[in-house]
Amino acid sequence: MTDALAPLAGPDIHRRLRGxxxxxxxxxxxxxxxxxxxxxxxxxxLDDVSPAALALAVDYGAGRPPAAGDAPELVVVAVPPxxxxxxxxxxxxxxPDAVVTDVASVKSGPLAALRAAGADVSRYIGSHPMAGRExxxxxxxxxxxxxxxxxxxxxxxxxxxxxxxVVEDLALDxxxxxxxxxxxSHDLAVAYVSHTPQLVSTLMAARLRDAPDGxxxxxxxxxxxxxxxxxxDPGLWVQIIGANATRIRPVLADLRDDLDRVLAALDDxxxxxxxxxxxxxxxxxxxxxxxxxxxxxxxxxFAQVVVLVDDTPGQIAALLTFIGEIGINLxxxxxxxxxxxxxxxxxxxxVPEQEQxxxxxxxxxxxxxxxxxx
Amino acid sequence: MTDALAPLAGPDIHRRLRGxxxxxxxxxxxxxxxxxxxxxxxxxxLDDVSPAALALAVDYGAGRPPAAGDAPELVVVAVPPxxxxxxxxxxxxxxPDAVVTDVASVKSGPLAALRAAGADVSRYIGSHPMAGRExxxxxxxxxxxxxxxxxxxxxxxxxxxxxxxVVEDLALDxxxxxxxxxxxSHDLAVAYVSHTPQLVSTLMAARLRDAPDGxxxxxxxxxxxxxxxxxxDPGLWVQIIGANATRIRPVLADLRDDLDRVLAALDDxxxxxxxxxxxxxxxxxxxxxxxxxxxxxxxxxFAQVVVLVDDTPGQIAALLTFIGEIGINLxxxxxxxxxxxxxxxxxxxxVPEQEQxxxxxxxxxxxxxxxxxx
Numbered sequence: 001m002t003d004a005l006a007p008l009a010g011p012d013i014h015r016r017l018r019g020x021x022x023x024x025x026x027x028x029x030x031x032x033x034x035x036x037x038x039x040x041x042x043x044x045x046l047d048d049v050s051p052a053a054l055a056l057a058v059d060y061g062a063g064r065p066p067a068a069g070d071a072p073e074l075v076v077v078a079v080p081p082x083x084x085x086x087x088x089x090x091x092x093x094x095x096p097d098a099v100v101t102d103v104a105s106v107k108s109g110p111l112a113a114l115r116a117a118g119a120d121v122s123r124y125i126g127s128h129p130m131a132g133r134e135x136x137x138x139x140x141x142x143x144x145x146x147x148x149x150x151x152x153x154x155x156x157x158x159x160x161x162x163x164x165x166v167v168e169d170l171a172l173d174x175x176x177x178x179x180x181x182x183x184x185s186h187d188l189a190v191a192y193v194s195h196t197p198q199l200v201s202t203l204m205a206a207r208l209r210d211a212p213d214g215x216x217x218x219x220x221x222x223x224x225x226x227x228x229x230x231x232x233d234p235g236l237w238v239q240i241i242g243a244n245a246t247r248i249r250p251v252l253a254d255l256r257d258d259l260d261r262v263l264a265a266l267d268d269x270x271x272x273x274x275x276x277x278x279x280x281x282x283x284x285x286x287x288x289x290x291x292x293x294x295x296x297x298x299x300x301x302f303a304q305v306v307v308l309v310d311d312t313p314g315q316i317a318a319l320l321t322f323i324g325e326i327g328i329n330l331x332x333x334x335x336x337x338x339x340x341x342x343x344x345x346x347x348x349x350x351v352p353e354q355e356q357x358x359x360x361x362x363x364x365x366x367x368x369x370x371x372x373x374x
Numbered sequence: 375m376t377d378a379l380a381p382l383a384g385p386d387i388h389r390r391l392r393g394x395x396x397x398x399x400x401x402x403x404x405x406x407x408x409x410x411x412x413x414x415x416x417x418x419x420l421d422d423v424s425p426a427a428l429a430l431a432v433d434y435g436a437g438r439p440p441a442a443g444d445a446p447e448l449v450v451v452a453v454p455p456x457x458x459x460x461x462x463x464x465x466x467x468x469x470p471d472a473v474v475t476d477v478a479s480v481k482s483g484p485l486a487a488l489r490a491a492g493a494d495v496s497r498y499i500g501s502h503p504m505a506g507r508e509x510x511x512x513x514x515x516x517x518x519x520x521x522x523x524x525x526x527x528x529x530x531x532x533x534x535x536x537x538x539x540v541v542e543d544l545a546l547d548x549x550x551x552x553x554x555x556x557x558x559s560h561d562l563a564v565a566y567v568s569h570t571p572q573l574v575s576t577l578m579a580a581r582l583r584d585a586p587d588g589x590x591x592x593x594x595x596x597x598x599x600x601x602x603x604x605x606x607d608p609g610l611w612v613q614i615i616g617a618n619a620t621r622i623r624p625v626l627a628d629l630r631d632d633l634d635r636v637l638a639a640l641d642d643x644x645x646x647x648x649x650x651x652x653x654x655x656x657x658x659x660x661x662x663x664x665x666x667x668x669x670x671x672x673x674x675x676f677a678q679v680v681v682l683v684d685d686t687p688g689q690i691a692a693l694l695t696f697i698g699e700i701g702i703n704l705x706x707x708x709x710x711x712x713x714x715x716x717x718x719x720x721x722x723x724x725v726p727e728q729e730q731x732x733x734x735x736x737x738x739x740x741x742x743x744x745x746x747x748x
Contacts, residue, residue, distance in 0.1 A: 204659075214559060241652055258581075259577055
């Protein structure tokens with residue numbers, strides 16, 4: 001599998017981990033890292049406070065149980081956020097020759113706690129693979145979970161380049177894209193692009209509990225998109241949000257202030273100033289969403305072409321085959337629901353220069369186009 | 375095109391509109407209705423306060439300009455929300471034998487205004503096709519904009535079944551699914567499933583303006599989904615939200631109260647009660663999102679299978695072709711971004727009973743599966 005992935009991950013010129021690698025925590029992330037390293041022949045030592053979880057992950061092939069005399073090159077701490085610092089400190093002590101990293105979603109807290117405890121942070125560097133799934137536990141683990149995803153390496157001044165490179169090697173071995181970012185910048189970034197959106201999606205979804213029964217039949221792609229990530233594990237998210245509360249809170253408080261202005265405008269939407277307040281709020285949203293980079297890390301905007309298809313995989317496949325045959329590269333794609341209907345709507349994104357040709361060729365071939373815009 | 379669509383729209387046993395149909399407002403909806411009716415041979419009279427917009431829509435084939443002696447069977451008012459009632463009243467007076475409908479996003483206000491003005495509402499019934507696009511104007515019009523979408527018919531006690539049926543005919547002629555719903559229920563429904571999600575997406579997107587530059591590179595599918603509909607037209611949405619403010623406000627106010635509880639918990643996330651507050655908020659979101667019906671109007675949950683593909687339409691097409699060949703029906707599909715990477719992640723939804731077989735067959739064929747869960 002590694003060889004098959006190499007062309008996708010770019011020229012593979014980094015030093016590969018030799019191992020052994022010790023992984024503490026046999027959940028989704030820990031077991032996925034173990035599976036991927038095992039496929040590359042690395043000796044992986046797994047550990048977990050739960051003997052059952054450990055046995056399961058070992059059965060899955062994610063590594064072997066610890067043995068006396070284990071001398072890991074790298075320790076990966078993949079435990080819940082609230083015990084990361086404690087476990088990292090213990091591992092630094094237990095394996096004085098190892099570099100130790102963790103893979104938790106928040107990075108400043110563990111480093112600060114380790115410094116406060118007098119731990120040897122010259123061998124610790126936190127990291128954060130931007131990968132996860134709605135499912136958790138070792139049975140959800142996949143060796144290719146990290147392929148093509150950003151993996152933040154949260155550098156600090158007390159670790160040498162050589163030692164930090166061991167964690168970069170791990171990310172690269174697993175097919176991820178290394179993103180160096182200091183812990184504070186990382187935590188602020190995820191407050192904006194992960195944790196606050198998570199809470200906002202949750203708050204919107206919670207309101208749907210009160211919607212009259214018949215209402216939900218009118219739900220289209222918009223509300224589905226806004227609330228998709230609200231289907232998340234409360235236990236895990238309480239820890240993540242708790243660990244990054246100081247950075248999420250100001251973002252969410254600013255949002256609340258904006259919300260209060262919108263509510264005031266809704267009190268009397270036709271009063272002088274109210275339409276302007278609403279228009280400014282919506283325009284501010286326009287500008288915010290425009291900041292999100294497009295695919296491949298660019299901020300390029302794509303043209304959209306919306307095609308009607310029968311609701312069968314064969315139809316969608318035929319559409320994509322045709323797009324490929326005429327040499328147009330698909331930048332993104334979305335399948336829209338049509339409640340109650342046996343028809344699908346495929347929204348295809350292409351570079352704007354290719355929109356007109358795509359529309360013409362699709363129409364020549366008899367595809368029904370519902371809309372197209374650049 | 376009509377014949378081609380007929381099998382998708384189900385048995386076509388309704389009475390077809392004879393026309394003429396008069397459409398007031400040559401924007402996206404008006405011109406799309408005109409195009410669709412013209413394709414079916416119906417005489418369509420277009421009108422618009424803007425001679426330029428009218429001329430453009432006529433050039434597009436959406437209908438003909440008004441002429442002396444026009445005697446429409448049906449008048450469709452497709453003008454901005456704030457002038458709907460005025461225009462409907464004028465049309466009721468001008469065409470005393472016609473049934474008049476409108477297609478605005480809010481339904482109680484126009485009916486109440488017409489009653490207050492003493493208009494003949496025995497010939498008026500509002501409607502709302504749940505279709506639209508990010509683009510507006512006649513150049514965005516498509517004859518098949520409404521195919522497979524819900525079209526709410528907002529009935530009331532002062533119009534006979536026979537007259538209301540003319541508007542049902544319109545919806546059915548255009549391939550939509552008729553959803554009868556009284557005006558109040560409709561307006562409350564769209565407050566929950568359309569207008570409040572729109573504002574919430576807008577408020578989250580507006581916060582991204584303040585995110586440090588490097589942050590956006592960590593953006594994944596979550597924040598993109600939450601903020602997608604924030605890229606909407608401020609002018610139109612100010613009117614829609616203004617017209618439904620009384621129903622949106624309580625929903626948004628409840629959300630603000632929930633938000634304040636979350637903010638209080640974030641002040642001291644490890645205080646007694648805070649983790650519980652956060653966990654309850656996230657669990658409430660879980661329950662809300664579960665209420666959204668799945669595709670085909672059921673509330674069935676689907677199993678997800680996540681497949682890694684090269685970033686080419688040919689790969690995605692090959693995947694869907696294979697899924698079709700092994701007889702598995704695709705319920706939904708999502709293409710995930712991988713910023714900076716040349717790899718795509720396709721998330722396929724199938725009925726849970728088919729998940730295991732799909733995974734087995736995909737793996738046999740060498741597809742790389744990143745995750746699967748029911």
